[in-house]
Amino acid sequence: MDVLLYFLLVSLLALVSSIFLTNIKTSKLKLPPSPSSLPIIGNLHHFAGCPSRYFHSLSIKHGPVMLLRLGFLRVVVISSSEAAEEVLKTHDMECCSRPNTLVSGKLSYGFKDVNFAPYGEYWREMRKLVVIELFSLKKVQSFRYIREEESYLMVKKVSESALKRSPVDLNKTFFSLTASIICRVALGLNFHESSFVIDQERIEELVTEAGEVLGTFTFSDYFPSRLGSFVEWLFQQHKKINKVVEELDAFYQHVIDEHLKPEGRKNPDIVSLMLDMIDKQGSEDYFKLDMDNVKAIIMDVFLAGIDTGATTMIWAMTELVRNPNVMKKAQENIRATLGHKRERITEEDLGKVDYMTFIIKETFRFTHRFHFCSQGKQCPTSRFKAMTFLLKRRSKLMYGQSDVTRSVGPTLKILFLNGLRIKLPLQLVPFQRH
Numbered sequence: 001m002d003v004l005l006y007f008l009l010v011s012l013l014a015l016v017s018s019i020f021l022t023n024i025k026t027s028k029l030k031l032p033p034s035p036s037s038l039p040i041i042g043n044l045h046h047f048a049g050c051p052s053r054y055f056h057s058l059s060i061k062h063g064p065v066m067l068l069r070l071g072f073l074r075v076v077v078i079s080s081s082e083a084a085e086e087v088l089k090t091h092d093m094e095c096c097s098r099p100n101t102l103v104s105g106k107l108s109y110g111f112k113d114v115n116f117a118p119y120g121e122y123w124r125e126m127r128k129l130v131v132i133e134l135f136s137l138k139k140v141q142s143f144r145y146i147r148e149e150e151s152y153l154m155v156k157k158v159s160e161s162a163l164k165r166s167p168v169d170l171n172k173t174f175f176s177l178t179a180s181i182i183c184r185v186a187l188g189l190n191f192h193e194s195s196f197v198i199d200q201e202r203i204e205e206l207v208t209e210a211g212e213v214l215g216t217f218t219f220s221d222y223f224p225s226r227l228g229s230f231v232e233w234l235f236q237q238h239k240k241i242n243k244v245v246e247e248l249d250a251f252y253q254h255v256i257d258e259h260l261k262p263e264g265r266k267n268p269d270i271v272s273l274m275l276d277m278i279d280k281q282g283s284e285d286y287f288k289l290d291m292d293n294v295k296a297i298i299m300d301v302f303l304a305g306i307d308t309g310a311t312t313m314i315w316a317m318t319e320l321v322r323n324p325n326v327m328k329k330a331q332e333n334i335r336a337t338l339g340h341k342r343e344r345i346t347e348e349d350l351g352k353v354d355y356m357t358f359i360i361k362e363t364f365r366f367t368h369r370f371h372f373c374s375q376g377k378q379c380p381t382s383r384f385k386a387m388t389f390l391l392k393r394r395s396k397l398m399y400g401q402s403d404v405t406r407s408v409g410p411t412l413k414i415l416f417l418n419g420l421r422i423k424l425p426l427q428l429v430p431f432q433r434h
Contacts, residue, residue: 031067032062032063032065032066032067032076033062033063033066033067034062034066034067034068034069035058035061035062035066035068037068037069040071041071042068042069042070042071042073043068043069043070044070044071044222055077055079056079058077059077059079059080063079064078064079064080064082064083065077065078065079065080065083066079070222071219071222071223071228072222072223072224072225073221073222096119097118097119098115098116098118099221100116100118101218101221102218102220102221102241103213103214103216103218103241104116104214106241106242106245107210107213107214107245107248107299107303108296108299108300109292109293109295109296109299110292112126112292112293112296113126113293113296113297113299113300114126114127114130114297114300115300115304125287126293126297129277129289130297133273133277134270134273134274134297142268143185144347146181146184146185147181147347148344148346148347150177150180150181150184151177151345152344153180153192154173154176154177155344157173158173170313170314170317171310171314172204174309174310174313174314174317175204175306175310176191176200177310177313178305178306178307178309178310178313179191179200179203179204179207179306179310180192181305182301182302182305182306183203184269185269185270186269186270186271186298186301186302186305187255187269187270187271187298187302188255188259188265188267188269188271188272189255203306206244206247206248206251207302207303207306207307208307209244210244210248210303211303211307213240213241213244213245216237216240216241218232218237218241219231219232219237220232248299249295252294252295252298252299253295255271255298256271256275256291256294256295259271259272259275260275270297270298270301271294271298274289274293274294274297275294277289278290278294312363312364315363316359316360316363319363320359326359329355330355330356330359333353333354333355333356334353334356337349337352337353338352338353
């Protein structure tokens with residue numbers, strides 16, 4: 001009994017000492033300001049409402065760089081363009097990998113895609129393959145007829161609805177446009193053919209569900225221990241995640257099976273190109289693709305391409321409807337530049353309508369699919385300063401897109417009042433990986 005008591009006292013003393021020494025060491029470092037937090041859960045109790053609004057109010061109080069404690073995870077929140085540039089551009093190599101979460105790992109088949117794969121030799125080879133073989137300038141231009149054809153069909157349907165004075169659901173219209181383009185370019189599948197593998201409405205639901213599970217709070221991401229896994233099992237979090245992943249996997253597999261048939265690769269789509277690469281692989285090739293790589297790339301193109309494109313167009317039309325004077329000027333600019341009798345606008349015409357270019361730029365600056373993004377995870381061996389604050393090892397970096405973009409230039413209301421003639425340099429957040 002005495003030995004056991006002695007052992008417990010020594011263990012308790014060691015634990016208290018380590019916490020005390022860590023606090024002393026941390027207090028000497030100039031860390032970003034942080035709101036008050038609770039034991040164990042940290043600042044997680046603040047996530048009950050809208051996270052983007054909560055982080056915006058915190059950034060006003062604590063500044064453009066602040067530190068949050070989400071469970072056992074340290075998160076550095078960036079809320080200004082200066083801080084974002086310093087972290088994502090100046091120190092981009094120190095923040096070169098996205099956080100590995102439970103859902104992203106499942107959707108990307110163990111981080112075998114380009115979007116979620118950790119920075120390293122594998123990511124560089126996959127990026128090279130995607131840039132050179134799949135999305136080269138020549139390949140993108142070869143798909144131009146698909147983009148123009150689908151855009152023309154969408155405009156035609158809207159015009160027919162206008163003649164009938166029937167309402168148009170822009171959400172469904174834009175989603176149908178982006179889904180049709182992505183499915184034809186990436187998968188070789190055409191919505192307008194009766195043999196399409198899955199219902200269009202179900203595709204919209206799948207993409208929405210995938211976005212929801214990707215933003216799902218999973219305990220194991222913030223409590224990386226048996227406790228997190230136990231709580232997930234208790235609340236059955238894996239059920240919905242696995243259901244979406246399994247249905248997407250079945251869809252990808254069906255697409256691949258169709259391409260493996262004798263006449264399955266008659267269209268030069270992205271899946272056909274990747275399967276051709278697998279067929280040409282030799283035994284001496286050090287970098288080889290497998291079916292999981294193909295599915296992971298399909299996931300990147302399918303999920304990211306459909307949802308974000310449709311959402312951006314919806315926000316652009318929303319702002320134009322809210323500002324009818326801007327809508328009128330945009331229409332006048334198009335008609336004066338291209339003529340009143342043009343039935344179809346091509347991609348070559350886009351560079352001629354400068355007013356629409358301003359609208360597109362401001363749409364990217366003021367509207368976002370995700371108002372708050374998990375942009376990177378600091379490399380485990382690096383420490384650097386951002387706006388005089390020290391960012392410690394293994395800190396997760398996040399930035400508020402709304403706050404970062406609104407911190408540069410005038411507001412949307414001022415731009416609309418001035419007719420969007422204020423020229424601003426278009427600065428997009430860098431991808432931070434080379």
